[in-house]
Amino acid sequence: MSLLRHTRTGLLHLHFGMRNGRTVLLRDLQKAPLMIVRPFELPCGTLMVFVVNPTGGVLGGDHSELRVTVDGGARALVLTQSATRVQPSPDGEAATQELHLKVAAGGRLEVYPERTLPFAGSIFRQHLRAELEEGAELGVTETLASGRVGMGERLRFGEYASRVEVWRAGRRVYLDALRLCPGDHTRAPGVWGGHNYAASGVWVGSGEVKDWPAVPGLLATGRSAGGAVWLRASAERGPELDAALNVARESLRGQLFGAAALQIRR
Template identity: 65%
Template sequence: MLRRPEWAFSIREAARMTAFARTRSGLLELEFEQRKGRTVLMRDVQKAPLMIVRPFELPCGTLSVFIVNPTGGFLGGDQAEIRVRVGPGARALLLTQSATRVQPSPSGLDAVQNIKFSVAAGGRLEYYPERTIPFAGSHFRQTLRADLETGAEFGLTETLTTGRVAMGERLQFGRYRSSTALWQAGKRVFLERVDVQPDAHDLMAPGVLAGQDYSASGVWIGSAEAGEMPHFPAVPGRLASGRTARGAVWLRALAASGPELDAAITQAREQLRQELFGAPKLEIRR
């Protein structure tokens, strides 16, 4: 019987591993400006797997843009970068078309997303993505930095689930890391770091997830100081809110049900938008 030399198997195995190790580098660069009293998208750079759907102007005058990843999610080793600049007087709303799905990473490599926002005085940027779902065996790392001039307005909410709960994948991902920082006029006004490692900690313990499968966080900063903290709706889990020393309003919530948490966070978001921005309710078109 003829036998293949060992080097033949080595080459085949190397090719197979190289194929699995392929990664993607996505880029999305957007610039919004005010022209004749309306917000327009002046710059639009897209590199797959990051894309956008055509902008829509909402009844309130805000320009809404949906971010799309048509590939079905992030893979281990993927690198995605989002850069957004909002000029004076412009109003921009960034949404995602669907949940962010972080696929399994057999190699153990992180799927990485870096987000950089810049908002000029008198401008407003809001970023309300759909929830992040880390699949079993996935690794994800995100950094978000927003640089705001004095008089700029900013809003952000993010929701994380413990996995594909309905499929029995609760807390089976490898690691989830997130860092969010807001700077205004060269001073840091807000910082949040999250590092979730299911194998290293009892995440369902009291004081952590407390048995809940859905968590949300949000932060807003307006062009004027807010008054008293508004009364937020009851969340079927736990909710906490407050204000940083430099005026950013933050919100945290936990719940067992995703839709119930989403509804409560949306209501709280609209209350804060009205108080901090003096803005009407968002009428989002999907």
Template identity: 75%
Template sequence: MTLLESTRTGQLHLRFELRRGRTVLTRDLQKAPLLIIRPFELPCGTSMVFVVSPSGGLLGGDHSDIRVQVGPGARALVLTQAATRVQPSPSGAAATQALHFEVAVGGRLEYYPERTLPFAGSRYRQTLRAELEDGAELGLSETLASGRVHRGERLVFAEYRSQVEVWRGGQRLYLDQWRLNPGEQTRAPGTWGQLDYAASGVWVGGGTVQRYPAVPGRLATGESAGGAVWLRAASARGPQLDADLNLAREQLRAQLFGAKPLQVRR
């Protein structure tokens, strides 16, 4: 690895712990271009942070390393300030991101990043692994655009890969893999149809889902063999997808976590 390449590796390592009845950030390791705004305490007691990047997006060869630990009884919410823009990669190198989450018994971690927006000719690969202790709670979602649709860049990125794994006590509860390599054949009707925005998510909690959110033709939920609750959604419009996802997310949070709706002010 050259010196130039090493300077493009961003790191963000966070640890949240419960101190005197409040969730506090006890570890904060940052290496540009990954940064966080100071933690904000929500009315429900959850500690919220926004991940920000001062750069114009991810370039080929960039790597992001994000690790979040949540201690017993602590509650953390991690959001991103803006969409993840994956820039074109003339060299063919992929921008990569690795996320590793650890949640202790009685802890809760939620990670709801903004949309990933792959530009024409871009390559992006992401892995996310969450390790939970018994009694830990987790909520994750991700959304993807087919490209810069309003600029005519629909399914013209070079590659998009995402792998999400959730483990508890040595048992894998959930595995989700996306691998998209657009080419001439993927521009034919039927690949994504007329839909340009997609989402997936997973939630693990101690509650029971009595009513699974669903929107015919747009959103479905269910349960994995390991007991994790999964979500799939798609839409022709980004705002519609976001509205469907937010509503379903709050319904699942209420049933699995016994949680009140998130009150996030951007």
């Protein structure tokens, strides 16, 4: 190990609750390089925060931990200000991220970060665990680039691993485990094909989905055995993927949560 190497551990703990009929941020614990921009209340009453990492990206050996708690009646939306840029890891150490989400009955938490962009030679592993009480609502998406495509780094990262699990009332209702280690097999047609960007998502709510979003060859949705709604999508271009994902997300939010479309101010 190089004596010049030094890693960072970022912490961000957020607790949302209700005060005088409005969602407020009751507590926030921040440890650099993770921080938030001050909360913004959207027209629908949801409280929005942007997670910010002011450094040049995530380095091998770095670890970040995000914990979000939402009380009953509160509505919280967590976004990131920019893409997560995973820098090369010459020492072979992974950058890691842990997300722990807890939502009480009657609460709603939505987490829609910008895409993860793995540089050539990078290693990134993350684990998201959401624990919901009966009657809680949750929405989560993640998007992944195949690398810095414009710089010839398509599928040149070392490893990308993501595990997402959702528990409701003590029972697991959704599990998605993905591990990509690019090599000859992942560059063959049928894995990514000609697509450069991928997305996944999960939503849990009390509403009924009657109009399932779908775009042939680009996006599909369905329901897990536990009752969670899932989404899968991939596209050649990032804007094409983002547009389809946004339409599908708002459709599912409206049907599952009875929520108005998000009006995000950046």
